Amino acid sequence: MTKIRFATVWLAGCSGCHMSFLDLDEWLLELAQHVDVVYSPVGSDIKEYPDNVDVCWVEGGVANEDNLELIHQVRAKTKLLVSFGDCAVTANVPGMRNMLGGVEPVLKRAYLELGDVTPQLPDEPGIVPPLLDQVRPVHEIVNVDLFIPGCPPSADRIKATLEPLLRGEMPQMVGREMIKFG
Amino acid sequence: MSVCTLTIDGKDVAIEAGATLLDAAKEAGIEIPRLCYLEGLSSVGACRLCMVELAGTNKLFPACVTAVAEGMEVRTQSPKLQNYRRMTVELLFAEGNHVCAVCVANGNCELQDVAIAVGMDHSRFTYQFPTRSIDISHPKFGIDRNRCILCTRCVRVCDEIEGAHVWDVANRGENCEIVAGLDRPWGEVSACTSCGKCVDACPTGSIFRKGETTGEKARDREKLEFLAQARQQHEWVR
Ligand code: SF4
Numbered sequence: 001m002t003k004i005r006f007a008t009v010w011l012a013g014c015s016g017c018h019m020s021f022l023d024l025d026e027w028l029l030e031l032a033q034h035v036d037v038v039y040s041p042v043g044s045d046i047k048e049y050p051d052n053v054d055v056c057w058v059e060g061g062v063a064n065e066d067n068l069e070l071i072h073q074v075r076a077k078t079k080l081l082v083s084f085g086d087c088a089v090t091a092n093v094p095g096m097r098n099m100l101g102g103v104e105p106v107l108k109r110a111y112l113e114l115g116d117v118t119p120q121l122p123d124e125p126g127i128v129p130p131l132l133d134q135v136r137p138v139h140e141i142v143n144v145d146l147f148i149p150g151c152p153p154s155a156d157r158i159k160a161t162l163e164p165l166l167r168g169e170m171p172q173m174v175g176r177e178m179i180k181f182g
Numbered sequence: 183m184s185v186c187t188l189t190i191d192g193k194d195v196a197i198e199a200g201a202t203l204l205d206a207a208k209e210a211g212i213e214i215p216r217l218c219y220l221e222g223l224s225s226v227g228a229c230r231l232c233m234v235e236l237a238g239t240n241k242l243f244p245a246c247v248t249a250v251a252e253g254m255e256v257r258t259q260s261p262k263l264q265n266y267r268r269m270t271v272e273l274l275f276a277e278g279n280h281v282c283a284v285c286v287a288n289g290n291c292e293l294q295d296v297a298i299a300v301g302m303d304h305s306r307f308t309y310q311f312p313t314r315s316i317d318i319s320h321p322k323f324g325i326d327r328n329r330c331i332l333c334t335r336c337v338r339v340c341d342e343i344e345g346a347h348v349w350d351v352a353n354r355g356e357n358c359e360i361v362a363g364l365d366r367p368w369g370e371v372s373a374c375t376s377c378g379k380c381v382d383a384c385p386t387g388s389i390f391r392k393g394e395t396t397g398e399k400a401r402d403r404e405k406l407e408f409l410a411q412a413r414q415q416h417e418w419v420r
């Protein structure tokens with residue numbers, strides 16, 4: 001049996017969704033029988049997003065130029081893109097900066113007004129990626145095939161979503177077991 | 183008392199004339215999603231979730247404010263209704279700022295409940311991220327308008343049950359908001375008796391008790407029941 005080429009990416013989120021993924025514990029061994037982890041902040045050390053990925057789980061909203069570039073690559077090279085967790089699905093807590101109205105006021109608030117020691121704006125072109133005007137949910141930027149809201153989605157719900165995918169079926173996101181915001 | 187007989191989703195129901203389709207559905211044990219309706223308060227048909235189909239017309243009718251009639255054939259579930267309901271809930275999420283992860287009502291929110299009921303796993307409408315205000319000037323309670331869905335339950339419970347009429351709806355369109363004392367800080371409105379009825383009536387985390395943090399807004403169910411019966415039984419305190 002050829003293995004499923006599996007990836008995860010981490011955009012503007014707290015990494016909690018990935019931590020919840022790791023909460024699959026020993027079932028991760030079972031998962032490893034079926035997938036090749038070809039790109040993931042917690043499961044591989046590959047820096048370039050590869051070609052021909054079967055499934056990619058995306059944590060986090062799209063907040064800066066790096067996120068934007070990566071999500072377009074992911075979409076172009078992936079068959080099934082999963083929006084994983086509230087930050088990916090709604091922009092969630094990172095999206096609360098949108099209410100401040102643009103990059104300038106956000107940076108000023110975070111680095112000058114609230115900076116208690118040596119307040120200064122971050123400025124390292126080529127290293128610190130510029131912020132986008134607003135944090136947007138993934139599906140507002142590229143097409144998404146499956147949504148798993150939750151902050152974070154529990155390991156049980158992650159497993160219940162992965163199991164049908166491994167059988168080549170689309171999971172049914174219905175009811176309290178599968179849909180949960182927050 | 184005259185009685186009407188009608189069918190709802192094929193089930194025969196007999197109910198007194200003057201009852202609403204929502205009453206009749208309840209009688210038949212059929213659940214219709216809704217957010218602005220609260221038993222014991224007047225009905226306003228604001229949230230549009232309880233829309234149903236009637237045989238013989240293409241129009242949709244809000245079940246909470248439509249009276250039963252003899253021989254009516256009502257449908258509460260159809261692909262069309264399900265689609266509209268889901269869109270309605272998606273719009274509610276997209277037009278406010280619902281950050282469930284840090285909300286007092288997380289896990290105990292009627293908006294979350296209807297999202298599950300209509301099968302909403304994301305909003306297809308562009309999130310607006312509007313600028314909305316928070317008022318914590320009241321000594322016991324607060325209102326975070328980011329989470330308000332303009333159901334007007336607070337307005338009605340305060341006016342019709344408590345008799346204080348602290349709340350009103352101000353402005354129109356995207357600027358529409360719930361205001362206290364004709365747009366003053368809630369804490370300065372002397373008409374407020376601090377009864378807390380609006381806290382329990384609010385279906386979301388918009389009106390809350392101070393000191394409650396994420397997921398801690400426990401809706402006092404007994405109090406809601408009390409609210410529901412208060413008018414008929416002329417009880418003004420519990
Ligand atoms: S009121 Fe709170 S819990 Fe309910 S949908 Fe809005 S943010 Fe989520």
Ligand code: SF4
Nearest residue numbers: 340374375377378380
């Ligand atoms: S606490 Fe009571 S009196 Fe005050 S606004 Fe709420 S319902 Fe009205």
Ligand code: SF4
Nearest residue numbers: 330331333334336384
């Ligand atoms: S504050 Fe609560 S009860 Fe009042 S209109 Fe908003 S959501 Fe409804």
